[in-house]
Amino acid sequence: MPQEASNKTDIPKAYDFKDVEPRWYREWNEKGLFRAEIIEGRPKFSMVIPPPNVTGVLHIGHALNNTLQDILVRYKRMDGYDTLWVPGTDHAGIATQNVVERQLASEGLTRDDVGREKFIERVWEWKKKSGGTIIEQLKRLGCSCDWSRERFTMDEGLSRAVREVFVRLYEEGLIYQDDYIINWCPRCHTALADIEVEHEMAQGSIWYMRYPVADEPERFVTVATTRPETMLGDTAVAVNPYDERYADIIGKELILPLVNRKIPVIADSHVDPEFGTGAVKVTPAHDFNDFEIAQRHDLPSVNIFDKNAIVTAEGGPYQGLDRFEARKRVLADLDARGLLEKEEDHSLAAGECYRCKTVVEPRLSKQWFVKIKPLAEPALKAVMEKRTEIVPESWVRTYDEWMTNIRDWCISRQIWWGHRIPAWTCEKCGELIVARNTPEKCPKCGSSALVQESDVLDTWFSSALWPFSTLGWPDETPELEAFYPTSVLITSFDILFFWVARMMMMGLHFREDVPFRYVYLHALVRDAQGKKMSKSTGNVIDPLTIMEKYGTDAVRFTLAAFAAQGRDIKLAEERIQGYRYFVNKIWNAARLVLMHVENSRPDDLVLESPEGCGKVEKWILSRLNSVTATVRNALETFNFDVAAKELYQFFWHEFCDWYLELSKPALSGNGTDHEVRSARAVALHVLDTSLRLLHPFMPFVTEELWHHLPETGGDRGYVMTAPFPREDSRWSSPGAEQEIERVMEVISGIRNVRAELGIHPGARLDVIAIPHSSEVSHILETYLAEISNLARVGSVTTAPGDSKRPGGAASLIFEDLELFIPLKGIVDIKEELAKLKRDEAKVMKELKKSEAKLGNSNFTEKAPAEVVEKERKKLEKAQAKLEKIMKHRKTLEAVEA
RNA sequence: AGGCGCGUAGCUCAGUGGGAGAGCGCUACCUUGACGCGGUAGAAGUCGGCGGUUCAAUCCCGCCCGCGCCUACCA
Numbered sequence: 008m009p010q011e012a013s014n015k016t017d018i019p020k021a022y023d024f025k026d027v028e029p030r031w032y033r034e035w036n037e038k039g040l041f042r043a044e045i046i047e048g049r050p051k052f053s054m055v056i057p058p059p060n061v062t063g064v065l066h067i068g069h070a071l072n073n074t075l076q077d078i079l080v081r082y083k084r085m086d087g088y089d090t091l092w093v094p095g096t097d098h099a100g101i102a103t104q105n106v107v108e109r110q111l112a113s114e115g116l117t118r119d120d121v122g123r124e125k126f127i128e129r130v131w132e133w134k135k136k137s138g139g140t141i142i143e144q145l146k147r148l149g150c151s152c153d154w155s156r157e158r159f160t161m162d163e164g165l166s167r168a169v170r171e172v173f174v175r176l177y178e179e180g181l182i183y184q185d186d187y188i189i190n191w192c193p194r195c196h197t198a199l200a201d202i203e204v205e206h207e208m209a210q211g212s213i214w215y216m217r218y219p220v221a222d223e224p225e226r227f228v229t230v231a232t233t234r235p236e237t238m239l240g241d242t243a244v245a246v247n248p249y250d251e252r253y254a255d256i257i258g259k260e261l262i263l264p265l266v267n268r269k270i271p272v273i274a275d276s277h278v279d280p281e282f283g284t285g286a287v288k289v290t291p292a293h294d295f296n297d298f299e300i301a302q303r304h305d306l307p308s309v310n311i312f313d314k315n316a317i318v319t320a321e322g323g324p325y326q327g328l329d330r331f332e333a334r335k336r337v338l339a340d341l342d343a344r345g346l347l348e349k350e351e352d353h354s355l356a357a358g359e360c361y362r363c364k365t366v367v368e369p370r371l372s373k374q375w376f377v378k379i380k381p382l383a384e385p386a387l388k389a390v391m392e393k394r395t396e397i398v399p400e401s402w403v404r405t406y407d408e409w410m411t412n413i414r415d416w417c418i419s420r421q422i423w424w425g426h427r428i429p430a431w432t433c434e435k436c437g438e439l440i441v442a443r444n445t446p447e448k449c450p451k452c453g454s455s456a457l458v459q460e461s462d463v464l465d466t467w468f469s470s471a472l473w474p475f476s477t478l479g480w481p482d483e484t485p486e487l488e489a490f491y492p493t494s495v496l497i498t499s500f501d502i503l504f505f506w507v508a509r510m511m512m513m514g515l516h517f518r519e520d521v522p523f524r525y526v527y528l529h530a531l532v533r534d535a536q537g538k539k540m541s542k543s544t545g546n547v548i549d550p551l552t553i554m555e556k557y558g559t560d561a562v563r564f565t566l567a568a569f570a571a572q573g574r575d576i577k578l579a580e581e582r583i584q585g586y587r588y589f590v591n592k593i594w595n596a597a598r599l600v601l602m603h604v605e606n607s608r609p610d611d612l613v614l615e616s617p618e619g620c621g622k623v624e625k626w627i628l629s630r631l632n633s634v635t636a637t638v639r640n641a642l643e644t645f646n647f648d649v650a651a652k653e654l655y656q657f658f659w660h661e662f663c664d665w666y667l668e669l670s671k672p673a674l675s676g677n678g679t680d681h682e683v684r685s686a687r688a689v690a691l692h693v694l695d696t697s698l699r700l701l702h703p704f705m706p707f708v709t710e711e712l713w714h715h716l717p718e719t720g721g722d723r724g725y726v727m728t729a730p731f732p733r734e735d736s737r738w739s740s741p742g743a744e745q746e747i748e749r750v751m752e753v754i755s756g757i758r759n760v761r762a763e764l765g766i767h768p769g770a771r772l773d774v775i776a777i778p779h780s781s782e783v784s785h786i787l788e789t790y791l792a793e794i795s796n797l798a799r800v801g802s803v804t805t806a807p808g809d810s811k812r813p814g815g816a817a818s819l820i821f822e823d824l825e826l827f828i829p830l831k832g833i834v835d836i837k838e839e840l841a842k843l844k845r846d847e848a849k850v851m852k853e854l855k856k857s858e859a860k861l862g863n864s865n866f867t868e869k870a871p872a873e874v875v876e877k878e879r880k881k882l883e884k885a886q887a888k889l890e891k892i893m894k895h896r897k898t899l900e901a902v903e904a
Numbered sequence: 905a906g907g908c909g910c911g912u913a914g915c916u917c918a919g920u921g922g923g924a925g926a927g928c929g930c931u932a933c934c935u936u937g938a939c940g941c942g943g944u945a946g947a948a949g950u951c952g953g954c955g956g957u958u959c960a961a962u963c964c965c966g967c968c969c970g971c972g973c974c975u976a977c978c979a
Contacts, residue, residue, distance in 0.1 A: 020938085213979080278978090412975090571918070577917080578916090582927080587940040592942085602938070668943095755944095759944095759945065765932085767933085768943090773975080823935085874922055881923075
């Protein structure tokens, strides 16, 4: 809370997200920070949410998807864009209808018992009561959507868009009705589009059945089938025209057993003579291929199943049997007649309804279709011309393939929940009327006896319009003007065709422009073993549970850090815990900084430029600047993992581990006034900038800390709306970076020696230094205090290059520096010698490698000059180092002897 | 069957035509007043296998093995 900012000393030791998260979310929302404004002249950034099913609850995939969107939109908002992120839900026709049907079933009712109108009322009631669950969960995730613009695909406005699109496509001849074979779900009682059917390989059987030849009692044609029950609807047997085995029988008739119908033997090149017996039974009403064969040969169709996949009167004695029961009976009866030749194992992929997993039944029926080619071609072209860019690019190929081989889209569904098709039939004259508004009477005969089409539209038909219907289309609204095309669509690759492709088609057709400039496709979240998460396997990670346990920021950061392009995310709970620790690290680093700046005058904490700063400060500022550039660039290219990891590495391992440690004395008031002020201002500046860089990833902890920062130069407002840091070459300082890296190298080196020799971490050491370059002398002099502090060194005595190496001492040898730590009685000369030999071997190996390279004329002639030069330097360094190691070894050997 | 992707430290994964990296885990040590949700140091890999291109291959190409996913009308 801003008013509590003066209470900085009260910051608790550990970050308590439970208190912080709801508090800030409420405040952002109340202050209207999520709301999109349209301001002339400002750049625009917009996204539409992939609308979750209104029946849905937040799963880990949603968490990933929406975290990535939120990161991007928060970044752009901070960066000065007018941002709009449109949220909403999808009416999810079949899924929602199933939910309410289950509810009815528990009352012992079916949808037919209550009737269409009452049923739809029940669905709306359900939606009002439970439909908002996932929206509330998105808010807990921190999503900064513009909730004032929340939409639902069945809203009045969106429904109007659906009718408009349907009527226009119909008028353009792109929607038609036809008898066609479609995928039918016998449980949902509706047609399904091709892509709504899932195929899973499973072990089944293939049966060989004999069909007697009509006029030759002893002769049979054997057909192979995986679905023997459909033989009741056979209207032909097909063979390959070039199959000699059957040449003489083409055109003759067979007796269809059990049914005793005569069916012809026809020749069709679709038949593969190699497979089975080379003879195929043809059931046009219940098989896609057979349907096509039937069309080519003008065969009749016999529909043997009703909507429940129960055998109809056409099945004679089998009427009333379920399809699986019918199979058993048909096989038994064939066997009894000696017409079942054999049964073989056979693996096949039966289609299943993607909503309820019931095996679908191909079925001949009258359906509505969208003629897809005229829509698909521009949609493909737009991607090929990069008017919409798909990221990662590897998906373009898949998109291309699908869009090229696309088939007409079956859009009618025989359910009740959804957009009812705006078509009416005149009972008097049979006229078909397609209209935006319910017609009063038949335009042809004037009759008012009009009956509306009972089918509703595929849910994806309405979601295909989402990028413009949510912005007010078909009205020309300011939102549409400002925010279409949207900037980016972030979604999971598995709905590239269901949804993305269809939005491309509809957007281009009705808005004459692509619906989005970029499509970022992220991966699926799997469990730690790489298995798909599913309730039945019991390996789901519930985002709400882990948010409860580790905090939302930790969950978001984990998802971002693992969102590498083109690879599935294998998620284990330990990862989240690791990033929970990071949140805590940020919290405590902030505590440290705030503790030291709380009594400063605000003016003293302002940092305008790195001028006047010491090298350590210049170094961290330079690093911060380069991290800023990396993060920005990563976000612009959807490399969320790169951005997250860069921030993690910088904040923890550079800012905390080194900068704060190096400057602790100055921070706590040791040093000149200038040094103290400078250290504090820089620490605060880096903290401030880091919080802004981190905010898109971790909105809550950063906002909380932001309000603890001192108000240098007035109210800081919210980090959510603070400017996103921008790189600036003035802050870059390669010289300081190099120098501090040397200091770190020396400190780490001494620490290493201490650890290896088991010297107590608290013990102060006296060090003898023999520098071999002015550069390293300078480092030793300038950073004596830092080295002493962080490496626990008591004194450093510098000795000239030709002085005698101490005998009973541990050594640390660089190419231009030798350090000796005399420890009487502690250093075991044998141990030290062994260590030197290890070092020697290591350097020798590098040295030989370099020598070999440089000795190869092919290398020195063909490799780029800079690479060769680098290799020379490497060799020199190794030589210098080796020389010093040898010298020290001799000294020790002399002592020992 | 075709297409795509993956195989790098015990685990999860980055990465690049010229010195093998991170996180977690592991080992040793540490009551250094921001943090033990911490610190310091360390061990650990024939970069799936075999060939090829190249002065140089973990990276590029080919083949093979293993795994995953998507698409397909072999009944």
